Amino acid sequence: MSNTEKVGPVKGINKDIIWKAVYVFLLIGTCAGFYWATTQTNYIWHWNRLPKYFYFIDTVEVPAEIEGRVASITHAKGQTAIIVKDDDESEHYTFPGNDVRVSEGSFVYMGDVLGSYEEGRIGLLTDGLIITIEVSLVSIVLGILLGLFTGLARISANPCLKWIAITYIEIIRGTPLLVQIMIWYFVLGTIINNLLAKAGLFQIPELWFGVASLAIFAGAYVAEIVRAGIQSINKGQMEAARSLGMTKITAMRKIILPQAFKRILPPLAGQFISLIKDSSLLGVIAIRELTKATREAVTTSLMPYELWFLCGVMYLVITFALSMFVQYLEQRTAEA
Structure with a gap:
């Protein structure tokens, strides 16, 4: 009697795994090829500048709408109030923060910046x-x-x-x-x-x-x-x-x-x-x-x-x- 043992069939490699590996290889190869192509164009990438196109902090300036003198500047509850007076009328300006560009008694012209504040805006x-x-x-x-x-x-x-x-x-x-x-x-x-x-x-x-x-x-x-x-x-x-x-x-x-x-x-x-x-x-x-x-x-x-x-x-x-x-x-x- 032969002592040869029966050997079962060897399971083949799953074809799905092979094709998935081919897909991953092609994907990586495509990305690598594209990256190499971009290095040949002498282009400087600026990915760090993209966030501002979604959301950014803008500095808003508050201009004077009349010509006159700064009558008063007050700060209360995180707000700044400025009153500008001329001979005939007065204007009242209120904005958040305390970044004031003028002082009491100073003379301002129309368009002069009285103060500024930061405001978040969508890009x-x-x-x-x-x-x-x-x-x-x-x-x-x-x-x-x-x-x-x-x-x-x-x-x-x-x-x-x-x-x-x-x-x-x-x-x-x-x-x-x-x-x-x-x-x-x-x-x-x-x-x-x-x-x-x-x-x-x-x-x-x-x-x-x-x-x-x-x-x-x-x-x-x-x-x-x-x-x-x-x-x-x-x-x-x-x-x-x-x-x-x-x-x-x-x-x-x-x-x-x-x-x-x-x-x-x-x-x-x-x-x-x-x-x-x-x-x-x-x-x-x-x-x-x-x-x-x-x-x-x-x-x-x-x-x-x-x-x-x-x-x-x-x-x-x-x-x-x-x-x-x-x-x-x-x-x-x-x-x-």
Whole structure:
């Protein structure tokens, strides 16, 4: 009898581990290659200057608004009060701190600095980021409402509603967003504000024309997504609901739309992520969103590499957060 022992099969190396290692290697290689490329450009990096574009401490000077003598200077509860008098009038100035540049009895001219104080302010990029988020959120909400009603009109049996929806969708989807923004701002915006001015009413800021252009643009794409989602539901669902005595509107609201919502959620997320990035086009009509704020910062600081990288990362954070939120909604709807 042979004393040879049976040897079991040797387990191979997990292929997933190999491909993950390849991914890490490629990522590190890409970063290293990019770093090497930047060293060949003779560019001096200034990452330490970036925080001021988010938040900074500004020194605010308090100028005299009249010409006269400083009548009194008082300090109380961390505030400084200065009174300047001339022959006919007096001015009272109050500001925090005790940094006073004048003394009692001294003569000051209009524009002379009486004192100063430090005040925290949001930076240029933070301001642009806030506007981008606000514009995107409002446009998304309006785009959903417009797209929902247009999508329902698109599959309506009423030929008037159907052809209005088709006309709107084809015109908006067939023209560039940049052109639509220009039309809204320079044509429709001018006409609307002129009519309001003649009626003695307030003027609409350019921000809302930008929101309108984005919302209407998104609404056309949302309408097609909604239409496709509704038509993907088996027609028997509607027939069964109608046989139970539901009206068409009730069946659509309680039976069809909840099922369609689960299917259209991923393409809706993609559309809204694109909308956030498309908001960068609003800079052409003097809306200081994130991209325009970055251009202004680059112009004044001459730091294109750092600021444009930072701008890209900020857009990535917004879109990634939205993507995670949509994934959460998908999980909730799947469990429901």
